[in-house]
Amino acid sequence: MIGIIDYGMGNLYSVSKALERLNVSYFISDNPEELDRASGLILPGVGSFKDAMAILNETGLSAYIQKAARAEKPLLGICLGMQLLFESSEENGLTGGLSLLKGTVVHFPEDVMKREQLKVPHMGWNRLRLNRESELLHGIEEGYSYFVHSYYVKAEADATVIAAADYGVEVPAVVGEGNVFGTQFHPEKSSHTGIGILRNFVKIVEEKVKP
Template sequence: MIAIVDYGMGNLHSVSKALEKMNHEIAVTSDPETLIQADAIILPGVGAFGDAMYELGKRDLVTILKEAARSDKPILGICLGMQLLFTSSDEHGYHQGLNLLPGHVVRFEGDYNIPHMGWNWLSFKHPHPFFRGLEEGHVYFVHSHHVLADNQEDVIATTDYYQPVAAIVARRNICGMQFHPEKSGKLGLQLLERFARLSEKAGAL
């Protein structure tokens, strides 16, 4: 079973429906016990970084997620959920993240449209089981902050928005997608499917 963390930060319909259509068993939950039992965890999220950490903390989920990460359980953060995997963020003041991957979240700065909103090209940077048999393509982004990862090896795909922007991060069982795979047409669904399928095979990630 794949657990989708429900912590009041964004609608979860599309992610859960997409996985159901692929015949994966899912649970939309904030129950720590269900998360502990899950084969994999998806951490979605829309909104502000600080609010999200507060909401996770309030439900006693910060420790659960850290322990899950340590126990090699596959975790996928989507959009804000990916940013939460990192050390810290500057969004409305300094906030600590889950610190499962080293790096910092900063706001886009410059004379261009913010948020970065729309379909942008996903470039694969490092070989990864996610990408096997897939071709690069467009996926849908909407965000005003982006991740500066300490280790470039953790950034397996990027997009270009006036600078290279981390689009997919992965280190062993910890994965994140800055775009919305559930809103990104066929390629997005294929990437979501890859995560779900690899999660079922122990040690595949």
């Protein structure tokens, strides 16, 4: 059973519908006790980092997510949800994140964007370049995924980045360490590539609960 974390800012509907198409049982909750009954967690998110962290902190969900990650419950952050896994973001003033992965979230550099005539947000379909092996990308080709974001992650270690996309800078697209994963793009909106990644995450969760 997958628990989708509801903190008022996610596009919960599209994630949950994608899970329904995969015949995966899930529930949506903002309650740590309830969420703890899930064998895997998804942290969705659109909106601003600062607002999201304020809500996560106020509701006690931050502490719960950190605890669950320490207990090795598989966790998948999507888009803003992935950025929240890192240490901080400069969006609307420097804000601390969940610090489950090492790195910071920064705006696309204006000089590079100008020079290469690239628009921000980075919006549309971009090709994934695989960086290293991961269960999350098992059987996934270097296909196109749907991105929409103005800030991107600067990971401290290369190993954190499982796959990247090019957009003036190298944009970490799939990240992960241990049981903590994130995708900058929206797998639920990325046609078969995205659905394959969601399916792999579900598999990781199922393997974990096997006796």
